[in-house]
Amino acid sequence: MDSIEKQWYVLHTYSGYENKVKNNLESRTETMNMTDYIYRVVVPENEVTTVKDGEEKTIIENDFPGYVLVEMVMSDEAWFVVRNTPGVTGFVGSHGGGSKPTPLLPDEVENLMSRMGITARREEKLELELGETINIVAGPFAGMQGIVTALDEEKQQLSVNVELFGRETPTELAYDDVDKLEEV
Template sequence: MDSIEKQWYVLHTYSGYENKVKANLESRIETMNMTDYIFRVVVPENEVTTVKDGEEKTVIENDFPGYALVEMVMSDEAWFVVRNTPGVTGFVGSHGGGSKPTPLLPEEVDNLMSRMGISARREEKIEIAEGETVKIVAGPFAGMEGVVTSADDEKQLLNVTVEVFGRETPTEMSYDDVDKVETF
């Protein structure tokens, strides 16, 4: 089953080749025109300062040797490109036999990215006005649509009315938790 939403997946790589896999995959994304399906590749690492012989030394340490993260839309083509990138041994959460992997939960992604100081959410700011319909992409109402009843641009918070069991339910959420629904 193909997903139409971009999500984060964990790649299993040869240990010590995580950055090489990242470079290879980023190159393949461009050359194979997959920029609409594969968005970011991240190797979870942190800066660590150690003191040896009285000298302070800062090094980049890999948090999860043998693993990399990829943000992508799970289509057959994107799956094929990533899976066949040199150094990638497979996806974590794939059960073999051609089965598609399980994406990371949004909370897991937020936790990993915040440890590295990277935003897991969109980088561009969206304009949302009162009365617009939005698709909820994170939280307990993920996958549902709602109508914006008020927007606070300064705090990046929205009040959205969602229909649950036939009743309109007001809820507050972050701009990062919604996407605009395009009307034609």
Template sequence: MESFEKSWYVLHTYSGYENRVKANIESRAQSMRMGDYIFRVVVPEETATEVKNGKEKEVINKTFPGYVLVEMTMTDESWYVVRNTPGVTGFVGSHGAGSKPAPLLPEEINSILRSLGMNVRNNDLHLEIGETIKVIEGAFSGLEGQVTEIDEEKQKLKVNIEMFGRETSTELDFDQIDKID
């Protein structure tokens, strides 16, 4: 099941090692030149307020203890790198015996990412500075603007939008814009 599409997969890890596994995968992806196949690694967490000894304290809880999400293109090499990362016990949805796992369905990962406040859209927009885009979501919805900065890693860009006869600079997420053809 070799796929050349980016998809999200779930890794099973030793409980309590999720952040270490995330760091290990990111490090291995870079050192083994797999950056074109392994994109994002996410440990789903939520912040909660706990009262201890009469004092309120914010704590970070794992949404899915023992699991890590990874966005990757499933090839033999990328599968091998992730599967053999220290702390990873396997992929969820793999039947063992060397079989590759099934990816999460788009609606599943969109729901998880949305609950974490992350970008949902699988963004394959190829933008260049100076290009004109249309804002499709947010306060500037329906307006057009010119791209002035692109941050691929954070999936954000800066856009100059003309409003009320003046140019206004704003920062937008990739999923808030569409390319104008």
């Protein structure tokens, strides 16, 4: 049963390998020409500030060790690519024997994304241009500004240079994570 609509699914991975699985899956998506089926891969994590020895330290903490979220169209080919990515042990909601998994409910997705500071997909299309300065509204760079260096309209992603510690740092963001600068 193939789905023609992109939905969010949960992958089970080896604990501690979530970011490696994310990178592997994003790489496989590109090399196996699955960008029309596999859209976003997210490791559910949050910034946590702790005080140790009188010093404040911010670390990234994994909310659900051993799990990765993937937004995809469930086709046989996409299922095969994701399922056979190194470090993936299976889909949550799959009953084995090659059965397709159950997607997350929209409320579950919205709850998880808001916990991570990622906004839901906006309805209106954001028109951006190369070289444009934008506000980052979600994720680890929220509250900062960046300069658009590349746009991927199809995947609704963009590359942005953010000034961090006096250096320009490139980062990949979803269109939903940015807003145009307010006209003054």
